[in-house]
Amino acid sequence: MPESQRPTPYSRFVAKQTPLTADMLNQAIDHANANRSVTGGRGILVRRVASGWIIELARAAQAGLAGDAVKATLMQVVTIENDYLTCQIVADGTASGASLYIAKPFQLRHDAAYYDGVTTWTTIDAQTADESDGATTERWATNLVYFVGCKLYAYQPTGGTGLTISGLVGYEEPLVVDWLDLNIDGRKWGVVE
Numbered sequence: 001m002p003e004s005q006r007p008t009p010y011s012r013f014v015a016k017q018t019p020l021t022a023d024m025l026n027q028a029i030d031h032a033n034a035n036r037s038v039t040g041g042r043g044i045l046v047r048r049v050a051s052g053w054i055i056e057l058a059r060a061a062q063a064g065l066a067g068d069a070v071k072a073t074l075m076q077v078v079t080i081e082n083d084y085l086t087c088q089i090v091a092d093g094t095a096s097g098a099s100l101y102i103a104k105p106f107q108l109r110h111d112a113a114y115y116d117g118v119t120t121w122t123t124i125d126a127q128t129a130d131e132s133d134g135a136t137t138e139r140w141a142t143n144l145v146y147f148v149g150c151k152l153y154a155y156q157p158t159g160g161t162g163l164t165i166s167g168l169v170g171y172e173e174p175l176v177v178d179w180l181d182l183n184i185d186g187r188k189w190g191v192v193e
Contacts, residue, residue: 072153072182075102080126080146082110083163084177090151102154102179103161108142108187128192139192144185153182 075087076095
C-alpha cells in the first residue's frame with residue numbers, strides 16, 4: 001500500500017485522563033476497517049473490500065503484475081451442468097441479481113482431453129462419469145459434490161477460462177464463459193468403488 005494511503009496510526013488512550021468520545025471510537029473503527037487483511041499463506045494476501053475479497057499473490061507483485069490481483073467473488077449455485085455452473089452473486093448474505101455462468105476447473109470438466117490416458121468419457125450426470133482407457137472402464141464421481149444453494153468463490157482469470165457454451169436460449173453465438181470456480185473446497189474426481 002502506498003505510504004499516502006496508509007491509515008494514520010492513533011495514540012493509545014491514557015487511563016482516567018482521556019474522555020472517550022463517539023468520534024474517537026469511530027476513528028478506531030475506521031482504522032480497523034482500513035486494515036482488514038489476513039495472510040492466506042506464504043506469499044498470499046487476502047483483503048476484504050466492499051464488493052468482495054481481493055487475493056494478491058506475492059509473485060505477481062515481483063513480476064510487476066501487482067495491479068492484476070485476483071478479485072474473488074462469493075457466489076451461490078443455482079444450477080449444475082457438466083462443465084459449468086449457473087450462479088448468482090452473494091451480497092449481504094443474499095444471492096440475487098442476474099445469473100452468471102461459472103466454468104468448473106479444468107480437472108472437473110467432462111472432456112477426455114483433460115485427463116491423461118482417458119480415451120472415452122461418458123457423462124452419467126453433472127457429477128458422475130464413466131471413463132475408459134480402451135481396455136477398462138471405471139465410474140468416477142466428484143469427492144465433494146456441488147449442490148443447488150452451495151456457495152463458492154469465483155474470479156475472472158486473465159486469458160479466460162477456455163470454455164464456451166453453445167445452444168443457450170437467447171444467445172445466437174456460443175457464450176464465452178469468463179468466470180472460473182476457484183475450487184477452494186478441493187473438489188476432484190475419484191473412482192467409485
